[in-house]
Amino acid sequence: MTRIAHTRTRLAAIAAALLITASAAGSAAALGDSAPGSARQQREAAALTGTAKLYRPAGDDITFTFDAHLAAKDNMHPDRAYGTFRFRHVFPNGTSGWAEGSVDCLLTGGKVAVVTGVITATDIGIKGRRVGMSVHDLGRHDRLGYSWVNKEAEEHLPPCVSSAPFEKVEAGTGDFTVLPWHPEYEQKS
Incomplete structure (x- = not known):
């Protein structure tokens, strides 16, 4: 050559x-932002996911499931959250009730989340009603709250409102995960 x-x-x-x-x-x-493992990958603005059974010594079987998300592009608009939720209550006598709904608002702060949504399917006659739920993500010892503690508030509940997470979950069932929200405010010049 x-x-x-x-x-x-x-x-x-x-x-x-x-x-x-x-x-x-x-x-x-x-x-760019969508490459898995990319340093520039943009996470969603907030999320609440998981399932847990409430602690009830009388034998009630009460389960809540969440799959709620707020996209990064909607960071300053928690009322644009989307996803689903479901709850089911089986009483010790065998009677039961369930409902599922569509998320319409999600706020998170640290390990606490408040989510609201409208019931889309149910066997207990509350279809079309907005409900609010709150979660405190404490590992396997999560806590949960819900808006129907107060009958008056339940009938006219605005988006992103619920009670404090006052219920304990049954040991070993709490797998809720809260992704903290980080609002971005305009800086004054």
Whole structure:
């Protein structure tokens, strides 16, 4: 091989390597926030997920499940939250009731979340009613509260309102996860 041919081959190999590197960098930049594991990956603004059974020594089986989220783009609009919730109560005598609904607001602060939503399906006659629930994420010792402690408040409950998380969950069942909300306020100049 002549010296010129060898130099051309080497230059072609270097150019190909540079193109591959540039292409990979461009792809990573294009993925930006959505690339799994990317340092620039943008998390959602807030979330409440998980299931737990309430502690009831009388034998009631009461379970709450949440899959509530607030997208990063809606950070300053908790009333744009989305997702679902479900609760079920089986009494010791075997009678039961359940409801599921669509989330319409989510606020979180530290490990505490307040979520509201409208009942979309139920067997207890409260379809269309807004309910509020609160969760304190304490590992396997979570706590939960709900708006129907006060009958008057339940009938006219505004978005993002509930009681304090006063109920204990049954040992070992609390797997609620609260993603803290970080509001971003405009800076005064």
